[in-house]
Amino acid sequence: xxxxxxxxxxxxxxxxxxxxxxxxxxxxxxxxxxxxxxxxxxxxxxxxxxxxxxxxxxxxxxxxxxxxxxxxxxxxxxxxxxxxxxxxxxxxxxxxxxxxxxxxxxxxxxxxxxxxxxxxxxxxxxxxxxxxxxxxxxxxxxxxxxxxxxxxxxxxxxxxxxxxxxxxxxxxxxxxxxxxxxxxxxxxxxxxxxxxxxxxxxxxxxxxxxxxxxxxxxxxxxxxxxxxxxxxxxxxx
Amino acid sequence: xxxxxxxxxxxxxxxxxxxxxxxxxxxxxxxxxxxxxxxxxxxxxxxxxxxxxxxxxxxxxxxxxxxxxxxxxxxxxxxxxxxxxxxxxxxxxxxxxxxxxxxxxxxxxxxxxxxxxxxxxxxxxxxxxxxxxxxxxxxxxxxxxxxxxxxxxxxxxxxxxxxxxxxxxxxxxxxxxxxxxxxxxxxxxxxxxxxxxxxxxxxxxxxxxxxxxxxxxxxxxxxxxxxxxxxxxxxxxxxxxxxxxxxxxxxxxxxxxxxxxxxxxxxxxxxxxxxxxxxxxxxxxxx
Numbered sequence: 001x002x003x004x005x006x007x008x009x010x011x012x013x014x015x016x017x018x019x020x021x022x023x024x025x026x027x028x029x030x031x032x033x034x035x036x037x038x039x040x041x042x043x044x045x046x047x048x049x050x051x052x053x054x055x056x057x058x059x060x061x062x063x064x065x066x067x068x069x070x071x072x073x074x075x076x077x078x079x080x081x082x083x084x085x086x087x088x089x090x091x092x093x094x095x096x097x098x099x100x101x102x103x104x105x106x107x108x109x110x111x112x113x114x115x116x117x118x119x120x121x122x123x124x125x126x127x128x129x130x131x132x133x134x135x136x137x138x139x140x141x142x143x144x145x146x147x148x149x150x151x152x153x154x155x156x157x158x159x160x161x162x163x164x165x166x167x168x169x170x171x172x173x174x175x176x177x178x179x180x181x182x183x184x185x186x187x188x189x190x191x192x193x194x195x196x197x198x199x200x201x202x203x204x205x206x207x208x209x210x211x212x213x214x215x216x217x218x219x220x221x222x223x224x225x226x227x228x229x230x231x232x233x234x235x236x237x
Numbered sequence: 238x239x240x241x242x243x244x245x246x247x248x249x250x251x252x253x254x255x256x257x258x259x260x261x262x263x264x265x266x267x268x269x270x271x272x273x274x275x276x277x278x279x280x281x282x283x284x285x286x287x288x289x290x291x292x293x294x295x296x297x298x299x300x301x302x303x304x305x306x307x308x309x310x311x312x313x314x315x316x317x318x319x320x321x322x323x324x325x326x327x328x329x330x331x332x333x334x335x336x337x338x339x340x341x342x343x344x345x346x347x348x349x350x351x352x353x354x355x356x357x358x359x360x361x362x363x364x365x366x367x368x369x370x371x372x373x374x375x376x377x378x379x380x381x382x383x384x385x386x387x388x389x390x391x392x393x394x395x396x397x398x399x400x401x402x403x404x405x406x407x408x409x410x411x412x413x414x415x416x417x418x419x420x421x422x423x424x425x426x427x428x429x430x431x432x433x434x435x436x437x438x439x440x441x442x443x444x445x446x447x448x449x450x451x452x453x454x455x456x457x458x459x460x461x462x463x464x465x466x467x468x469x470x471x472x473x474x475x476x477x478x479x480x481x482x483x484x485x486x487x488x489x490x491x492x493x494x495x496x497x498x499x500x501x502x503x504x505x506x507x508x509x510x511x512x513x514x515x516x517x518x519x520x521x522x523x524x
Contacts, residue, residue, distance in 0.1 A: 048410065063411075067407075074403060074404045075276075078276060078402060078403045078460075080459070085403070091400070091407075096394075096396055096413070
């Protein structure tokens with residue numbers, strides 16, 4: 001169980017996340033909200049990559065959190081193979097200098113074939129489609145094998161078949177009792193696959209069962225908040 | 238003139254053998270660093286460094302005399318300082334650093350030339366473009382020592398450096414200090430640039446790092462392959478360039494770089510990857 005208590009985060013002078021209190025138990029959780037609502041900042045804060053200016057986070061065990069960043073955060077042109085990228089998932093065991101154990105190599109091969117990449121291990125990541133690349137990143141998450149998994153827009157630009165396979169894996173993680181928190185834009189997908197949702201517009205609009213959180217009134221409130229801050233930004237510029 | 242006269246006889250001179258040994262040592266260490274600079278889109282940083290070490294070398298000569306140790310130490314300090322400034326500019330401009338970089342290296346070059354021209358006995362053109370005759374035993378030991386340290390250092394930081402280039406947030410999430418590996422990498426780059434200055438000159442020693450690395454992209458797709466190709470191209474350039482330098486009476490730095498540049502151009506035209514030739518081949522295949 002992860003608990004956030006009165007979390008406030010800044011990005012430079014901007015308050016990106018304001019006074020958010022929420023808990024995440026085992027299962028699939030969505031984080032929704034308009035662009036600029038602080039979803040990525042919140043995820044990075046839970047991952048320990050961003051220090052909140054105030055508030056407390058409880059229930060995080062060091063080395064037990066994995067983050068899938070937005071696709072833009074990774075250099076797709078870097079000349080290494082799928083297998084090597086997936087092997088980096090064993091970083092918690094290997095660190096910078098230790099060799100990759102035979103067990104870890106077995107895990108890497110198993111993760112590649114679980115994601116349907118069995119024959120693509122030696123292919124360069126620059127030669128993959130967006131969907132295949134996302135499968136590689138999920139294979140790395142499998143190798144990382146953490147109890148908390150944070151996904152930042154995991155389905156952006158992936159094909160339908162990949163999306164179905166990734167959702168299948170998410171449900172497997174759910175059954176294994178892991179905590180999965182995903183930033184998502186597609187309300188239909190949230191209602192179908194994610195039982196609980198946190199709706200964010202810098203401050204928390206609502207959290208709880210997805211059907212309650214995503215009712216039209218809440219979504220309108222989030223949108224109005226977004227329009228307010230984009231107008232403030234225009235006035236400032 | 239027979240072929241052995243052309244290709245081997247020049248190395249019967251001691252200074253040519255020392256220059257070759259020193260350049261081959263640098264050819265093993267510098268191009269792999271260049272491959273990382275190219276991948277990380279930091280070719281401009283290398284430019285800044287080659288100009289940045291010049292004032293340090295000149296100040297080193299002013300303070301400690303014309304000794305290799307004094308000039309090398311000065312160059313190393315100035316290089317690290319400039320690398321730090323370049324890193325700060327990159328962060329402050331969020332990657333749009335090119336104009337600031339131009340400002341830094343123009344100032345550094347002017348400062349270096351100004352200080353060096355005030356030193357008696359310091360030949361500016363040797364400093365900038367290299368002089369194979371300057372490769373005496375201490376210079377050779379410096380080049381070989383620098384190359385050994387740089388090669389061992391790169392092997393040590395290989396994995397974290399890859400991760401820091403590829404996916405910095407993953408490294409940060411594991412508590413890895415990306416800045417530390419980056420700083421270590423930049424220190425190795427500075428070390429190699431300083432190591433090459435006696436034979437190749439400050440303006441040319443980055444060339445042995447960058448040109449083979451750029452050419453290697455046309456010969457291998459994978460990082461390890463690019464590193465191997467860059468080392469092979471650098472070794473070939475060093476040997477052929479020194480011969481050109483000997484026969485045509487040219488400074489060693491420009492001669493080696495011209496050979497490396499020729500290999501780069503040939504690689505663009507005829508290399509097995511992303512070259513004009515493979516482009517034509519693909520065009521012919523697609524109806």
